[in-house]
Structure formats: C-alpha cells, structure tokens
Amino acid sequence: MDTSTSVTNGSSLQISQFTLMGLSGIHEWQHWLSLPLALLYLLALGANLLIIITIQHGTMLHKPMYHLLGILAVVDIGLATTIMPKILAIFWFDAKAISLPECFAQIYAIHCFFCMESGIFLCMAVDRYIAICRPLQYPSIVTKAFVFKATVLRNGLLTIPVPILAAQRHYCSRNEIEHCLCSNLGVISLACDDITVNKFYQLMLAWVLVGSDMALVFSSYAAILHSVLRLNSAEAVSKALSTCSSHLILILFFYTGIIVLSITYLAEKKIPLIPVFLNVLHNVIPPALNPLVYAVRMHKLRLGFQRLLGLGQDVSK
Structure with missing residues (x-):
C-alpha cells in the first residue's frame, strides 16, 4: 500500500482513500468493455427520463400503478448514476482512487436504491393483488402514503446503518x-478490527428486506393466479394475466439476478472476476431494459410515448 494514502491515527495508520481495482486480469479489455456499458448507461438515462416525462404529462397515467413505474424509473436512474460514472472513469482514465466518505456514500446509495427497487416490486405485486382480488378495497389500501412508506421511507431508513457501521471500522x-x-462486504473485508456486527446487519438486511419482499411478491402472484383461474370468463383471465405480465417479467429478472449473484459469490475465490462482472451488469442492465418492457407490454404507456413524441393521439381521450 502506498504510504501517501495513510494518515496517522494514534499509534497506528488510518488509510485516507481506497483503490478500486476494476476487473482484475482483463485490464487490456476494459476500454472495449466500457463502450457497451456506456451505451447501456445512456439508454438507461434516456429511456427512464422518457418514462417519467410520459407519466407526468399523460392524465390517464396518473394512477398508482403508473406512479410506481415512475418511481422505479427514478430509482433506476439513481442506481445506474451511482456506479457507472466511476466505473467509466476507472476504465477510461484509470481513476481508481476514491476517498473514504465517497466510498461510504456509494455504499449507502447502492443499498438504498437496490432495496427501494425491491420495495417497488412488492408494491406492484400488492397493487395487482388488491386490484384483481379485492377491488372494492383498492382506493383505501393503495394510497400515496402506502407507496411512500413501502418504497422510500422503509428502505431509506433501514439502510442508513450499513455505511455508518462501515465508517466505524479501522482501515x-x-x-x-x-x-x-464500493461494495459493503468488499470494503469491510479490508478493516483491521472485528466486522461481525457489519456482517450480521448485512445478513439481516438481506433477509428482512429483500428476502421478505421476494416471498411476499411471489405469494401475491400465486394468489392472483389462483384467483383468476377460478374465473369462468376466458377474456377476464386473459386481461388479468396481461395486466400482471409486464410486472412479473421485471420481477423475475430482478430476483433471478440476485440468486445468480449469490451463487457466483460462493465460487468467488476460484473465479473472482465473474461475481464482480455480474454485479456491474446487474446494476446497469435492468435500468436500461425495464422501460423497454413497459413500452412493449403496457398499451396506455405506449400510447403515452407516441403522444409525447408527436406520433399518436392524446391518451387522455
């Protein structure tokens, strides 16, 4: 370690910055890899901004389901912007240094946006379950307060201890x-003191937030499937399943990515590059592809795009 990155702290040294090594072992390919990553990032920014503007201007899109899609678009922009500029700076300019406060801020942003995305998918599942199985209770349950508490407030508060605990360690x-x-586990593994509390809270957060969200999401869609299959009308079944299909595609992609990442981390010592690479892709591909799924699967949103771009009629008519 370069001594210029350390400061005296009592009788020991405390480093003042971390070094992000990037994709170790394939440095000669990083410039080429940065091109598709940069395109995906630009696609994520452009497509999600289009989603937000379309929902804002389409009066027929001012409903909880579309508000959730708008929040998801904001979260996708935030998640991609949290990591991609620094990754591209590493690949293009070899700007590997990152200060401790910047690193801890990135840890919080990644955890917060990631958990918010999981919370949004839970809200989507609850929204569809109430709309299909308990339609009379829909206005009293699916409110702006419910969406705010389940997506922003819960995840924003519960993820605060992650960077605070990391900052309390001695490096x-x-x-x-x-x-x-700056992944939390990657950072705290460099600490010179005990990290048991950090690992415990990370595990608890995974189970309490993402794990419970996953279980509730799939339980909600199982209940929806059970309910619609009992309907005698084939048209009603088709309409209900079509309404849920776009959400289910995004949800399956999101949670499948989590499961794949978890499995690859088990083999990290043998193949350390793969978990790192998949983690980068999992933070940039969903933000880029989510709007494409909306555009293909949701008729009103597609009409909203056409109106905004001057290619169709007003969706409010």
Missing part, C-alpha cells in the same frame, strides 16, 4: 478493493 493496512464499486 490500517490494505486499501485495494477487488471491485469496480
């Missing part, structure tokens, strides 16, 4: 993070 020797971003 005295190693400062090289084998990643393109």
